[in-house]
Amino acid sequence: MSLDELYREVILDHFEHPRNKGKLDPHDAEEHGSNPLCGDKIDIYLTFGEGDKVKDIRFEGSGCSISQSSISMLTEAIKGKSYSEIQNLIHEFKAMMLENKPNPFSDNEDLEDLGALEGVKKYPVRIKCALLGWNTLDQALSKKFAVLAK
Ligand code: FES
Numbered sequence: 218m219s220l221d222e223l224y225r226e227v228i229l230d231h232f233e234h235p236r237n238k239g240k241l242d243p244h245d246a247e248e249h250g251s252n253p254l255c256g257d258k259i260d261i262y263l264t265f266g267e268g269d270k271v272k273d274i275r276f277e278g279s280g281c282s283i284s285q286s287s288i289s290m291l292t293e294a295i296k297g298k299s300y301s302e303i304q305n306l307i308h309e310f311k312a313m314m315l316e317n318k319p320n321p322f323s324d325n326e327d328l329e330d331l332g333a334l335e336g337v338k339k340y341p342v343r344i345k346c347a348l349l350g351w352n353t354l355d356q357a358l359s360k361k362f363a364v365l366a367k
Contacts, residue, residue, distance in 0.1 A: 227333035231286035236293050241275040246361040250353030252345055257284050259353050269300040269362070276350070283334070283343050288350030290330045295354070300362055307355055310334075314344050 218226075241262035251258040257280025266272035274292045278285060295303050306328075312318040313335055320332040334347045 221336060224333040224336045227330050228282060228286045231289040231330065232282040235276075235285060235289040237273075237275045237289070237296075238277065239275050240277055241273055246357050248353050248357035248360070250349055250356065252280070252284070252349055254345070255280070257281055257346070257349065259284065259288050259350050261288075261350070261353050261357050263357060263361070265361075271295050271298055271303065278350075280349070281343075281346050283337055283346035284349045287334055287347045288353075290334070291350045291354060294328055294331060300358060303354070303358065307351055310351055311348065314338060314347055 240260075241264060243264075244262040245265050246263040248261050249258065250261070257278070259276055259278035259280070262275050264272045264274075274296060276288050276292060278288060294306060298306070309318075309321045310331060313320055313322075313332075314337070317338070320335045322328040322330075322332045337343050337347045
């Protein structure tokens with residue numbers, strides 16, 4: 218199986234069997250994101266545990282296979298991580314998608330699914346799809362931690 222085929226299978230698996238889908242109630246933070254070009258949307262719900270670590274995350278949404286698989290992977294990747302660890306992850310993911318940096322996740326068993334989205338770079342119009350959930354998460358965290366900093 219080629220790497221492209223493997224990546225396609227990983228994306229399809231997350232699309233057909235999304236992880237952490239559904240509403241999280243009660244939650245400590247939520248955010249809505251959408252792609253105005255197509256109307257695809259995502260709602261993220263978060264709870265926090267000790268310190269600033271994400272205890273749980275769930276999402277609701279509808280849209281293309283790239284946007285929905287990307288948010289599914291994201292929920293698995295950030296559970297249990299602190300605010301600064303998640304900021305690093307967002308930075309690394311965006312660098313891979315937008316700055317043509319190589320896939321930084323291939324040696325990490327917990328994060329390797331994220332690398333499947335690297336292939337999306339071949340279709341620049343779909344990069345926004347892959348980033349929808351990440352931008353929504355970024356907004357949710359900015360609001361949450363801006364409030365805490367006051
Ligand atoms: Fe709408 Fe992908 S086509 S987010």
